[in-house]
Amino acid sequence: MIIRLPLHNRVALLMALAAAAAAVALPFLGFAPNRLLSGRPVPLWTAVQGLGGAMVLITALALLATPFLRPTRFGLGLTVAAGGLFTAGLVWLTGAQAAVLAQGASAAARTSFASGFWVMAAAGLLTAVDAARRLGLGAVGRMAVGGAVAGLVALQLASGHLDSLSILKEYANRRDVFADAVLRHAMLVATALLPTLLVGVPLGIAAHRVQAVGRAVFPVLNVVQTVPSIALFGLLMAPLAALGTMLPGSGISGVGPLPAMIALTLYSLLPIVRNTAVGLDGVPAPVREAARGMGLTPRQIFLRVDLPLALPVFLSGLRITVVQAVGLAAVAALIGAGGLGAIMFQGLFANALDLVLLGAVPVILLAVAADALLSIGIAAATHSIGVLPGRSAP
Amino acid sequence: MIDFERVTKRFGTWTAVDAVSFTVAEGEFRVLIGPSGSGKSTVLRMINRLIPADEGAIRIDGEDIAALKPEELRRRMGYVIQSVGLFPHWTVERNIATVPGLLGWPRARIRDRVTELLELLNLDPRRYRGAYPHQLSGGQQQRVGVARALAAEPRILLMDEPFSALDPITRASLQAELSAIHRRTGTTVVFVTHDMDEALRLGDSIAVMDHGRLIQCATPLDILTHPASPLVRDLVGREEWGLKRLAVETVGDRARRQESVTGEPLASGTPLHRALSEMVARGTERLPVVDGDGRPAGVLHLSDLVRPAPGGPACSGPGPSGTA
Numbered sequence: 001m002i003i004r005l006p007l008h009n010r011v012a013l014l015m016a017l018a019a020a021a022a023a024v025a026l027p028f029l030g031f032a033p034n035r036l037l038s039g040r041p042v043p044l045w046t047a048v049q050g051l052g053g054a055m056v057l058i059t060a061l062a063l064l065a066t067p068f069l070r071p072t073r074f075g076l077g078l079t080v081a082a083g084g085l086f087t088a089g090l091v092w093l094t095g096a097q098a099a100v101l102a103q104g105a106s107a108a109a110r111t112s113f114a115s116g117f118w119v120m121a122a123a124g125l126l127t128a129v130d131a132a133r134r135l136g137l138g139a140v141g142r143m144a145v146g147g148a149v150a151g152l153v154a155l156q157l158a159s160g161h162l163d164s165l166s167i168l169k170e171y172a173n174r175r176d177v178f179a180d181a182v183l184r185h186a187m188l189v190a191t192a193l194l195p196t197l198l199v200g201v202p203l204g205i206a207a208h209r210v211q212a213v214g215r216a217v218f219p220v221l222n223v224v225q226t227v228p229s230i231a232l233f234g235l236l237m238a239p240l241a242a243l244g245t246m247l248p249g250s251g252i253s254g255v256g257p258l259p260a261m262i263a264l265t266l267y268s269l270l271p272i273v274r275n276t277a278v279g280l281d282g283v284p285a286p287v288r289e290a291a292r293g294m295g296l297t298p299r300q301i302f303l304r305v306d307l308p309l310a311l312p313v314f315l316s317g318l319r320i321t322v323v324q325a326v327g328l329a330a331v332a333a334l335i336g337a338g339g340l341g342a343i344m345f346q347g348l349f350a351n352a353l354d355l356v357l358l359g360a361v362p363v364i365l366l367a368v369a370a371d372a373l374l375s376i377g378i379a380a381a382t383h384s385i386g387v388l389p390g391r392s393a394p
Numbered sequence: 395m396i397d398f399e400r401v402t403k404r405f406g407t408w409t410a411v412d413a414v415s416f417t418v419a420e421g422e423f424r425v426l427i428g429p430s431g432s433g434k435s436t437v438l439r440m441i442n443r444l445i446p447a448d449e450g451a452i453r454i455d456g457e458d459i460a461a462l463k464p465e466e467l468r469r470r471m472g473y474v475i476q477s478v479g480l481f482p483h484w485t486v487e488r489n490i491a492t493v494p495g496l497l498g499w500p501r502a503r504i505r506d507r508v509t510e511l512l513e514l515l516n517l518d519p520r521r522y523r524g525a526y527p528h529q530l531s532g533g534q535q536q537r538v539g540v541a542r543a544l545a546a547e548p549r550i551l552l553m554d555e556p557f558s559a560l561d562p563i564t565r566a567s568l569q570a571e572l573s574a575i576h577r578r579t580g581t582t583v584v585f586v587t588h589d590m591d592e593a594l595r596l597g598d599s600i601a602v603m604d605h606g607r608l609i610q611c612a613t614p615l616d617i618l619t620h621p622a623s624p625l626v627r628d629l630v631g632r633e634e635w636g637l638k639r640l641a642v643e644t645v646g647d648r649a650r651r652q653e654s655v656t657g658e659p660l661a662s663g664t665p666l667h668r669a670l671s672e673m674v675a676r677g678t679e680r681l682p683v684v685d686g687d688g689r690p691a692g693v694l695h696l697s698d699l700v701r702p703a704p705g706g707p708a709c710s711g712p713g714p715s716g717t718a
Binding site for chain 1: 442444464465466467468469473475477478480481482483492493496539
């Protein structure tokens with residue numbers, strides 16, 4: 001007898017098939033006697049053990065069933081839960097299996113995530129994200145889903161369950177520098193953001209008011225955006241080094257945080273200046289005319305009309321800037337600016353992929369967190385101004 | 395109340411307003427009409443100094459407006475534009491409260507005033523007070539626009555083609571409401587339009603502009619019966635001239651007071667073209683008329699409609715020779 005299942009969610013089906021294929025065909029973990037040797041593959045089925053394994057298996061079965069759930073609130077909610085719990089469960093399995101493998105092995109032995117883990121975790125997350133969007137969850141709701149999954153992983157981290165994994169062993173070796181690197185990374189972005197806003201916002205206002213300013217500024221900023229980041233760091237080294245020799249004792253040098261800050265500021269200017277100008281350009285002329293006709297002063301018009309109406313477009317520029325700066329700050333490690341990029345490059349040069357991961361994962365998390373927070377801000381600002389005809393955020 | 399004395403405005407080499415002089419009396423409803431580029435909107439926007447005059451003087455109650463702070467001047471006047479320009483991020487209540495807020499009225503007084511204005515413009519306060527502009531139809535938005543302009547009880551209301559973008563039915567009802575508000579409050583209104591029917595319907599007096607000059611300033615009746623130039627005659631239009639002529643007078647103006655007749659009566663404020671329409675519809679040559687309180691006020695005969703009427707009071711100010 002053939003049972004025909006009604007297919008309701010093609011994305012979930014694709015993800016479920018990808019996860020199933022990865023479970024069977026790809027290694028789940030890699031186990032190596034030390035971090036320089038390549039490991040032997042550990043397939044998923046050897047990792048599924050005990051009560052925890054059974055629970056992960058249940059979420060996996062639920063994930064396989066999600067393509068056939070009707071797209072009701074309940075069905076989609078179940079899909080979100082299945083995707084999120086499956087991902088968190090996979091992480092739990094890696095920790096459990098790493099602990100098993102660590103027994104009887106030397107302290108130098110390493111258990112790393114392998115391709116099967118990545119494909120399955122991505123499939124689970126994407127299923128959850130897609131279903132959350134279909135549920136019509138706003139920025140806050142989607143962030144709550146992401147936060148719940150991140151929270152489950154954080155609990156495992158805090159409990160020490162994942163300590164046998166290679167990435168956490170790398171972390172244990174660098175516990176002292178890691179926190180410092182995260183802080184330094186965030187500081188690098190923040191210190192670049194401050195001058196960007198101080199220069200970019202007035203420049204954007206000027207470009208909105210005087211066309212000639214825009215015509216002069218935007219081509220320059222566009223060119224800066226097209227210069228590859230490493231080239232820009234390189235270009236800044238020579239003049240700053242020269243300046244440092246001219247002013248001994250000033251602390252200025254061609255390497256370190258200063259050129260990184262300048263380069264990040266230059267990159268960050270375009271989205272800020274452009275979105276400030278575009279946001280102000282988008283304020284309907286009749287609204288300004290009415291404000292003037294009713295006797296608002298120019299300052300009142302700017303503060304009460306221009307500013308709130310341009311805010312959503314400005315915030316989407318800020319979002320682009322912050323996410324971009326978090327990524328670029330990693331590259332800045334090449335010129336000695338420190339931060340999480342330094343950990344990544346150490347790993348690259350030592351051929352220790354888990355060390356690269358230790359640097360890369362927090363960079364991604366920082367970018368995602370900044371993106372989510374600003375998305376909520378944009379949603380709030382857009383909601384408060386209602387629907388404006390002829391406006392769209394770039 | 396509003397005096398223009400040889401006021402000129404140039405934009406580059408183009409003279410938008412050319413030595414225009416006129417007077418608008420206290421409580422008058424003055425319509426400015428003319429083709430595009432005739433300078434009518436520029437004249438309006440010079441009254442609240444959105445556009446500064448190059449030459450001449452503009453006085454309000456004898457005071458030269460150039461001596462006042464523009465913001466203070468504008469807060470004393472209502473201003474309504476065709477595209478409304480409601481603040482999209484503020485509720486209806488906050489929009490209407492703009493000028494009272496700037497003037498520092500106490501909260502309770504502002505709240506009462508908003509309620510009063512919403513009722514005046516036929517918008518249910520409970521439903522619309524907290525609404526945002528994008529939730530309203532075009533007609534409702536302009537109602538709020540008019541309410542916002544009236545909020546601080548201005549003695550002068552400036553309106554720049556306020557109803558031009560509305561559908562005919564909404565436009566007609568807003569015109570009627572504006573007329574009623576004008577009668578009730580006695581606010582001086584300066585109203586720009588390019589629609590002669592609207593001008594004839596609303597104006598106590600009509601100023602016709604062309605190429606920056608004032609070419610005629612007269613009552614609607616005079617504009618119809620004694621157009622000062624071919625342009626004015628073209629604006630009035632030859633088509634249905636007779637009906638337009640009838641539309642500027644009311645049943646009460648022509649009724650024979652001592653007579654009476656049976657039938658469904660007309661109110662004395664009904665325009666004459668409506669009375670003609672009623673006669674045709676009912677197949678009668680005589681209609682009973684009642685006054686505002688419903689008391690008999692005489693009979694209107696078909697022949698009364700073609701009786702020539704005496705000219706109305708002249709437009710205040712220099713009139714036809716306004717450019718002199």
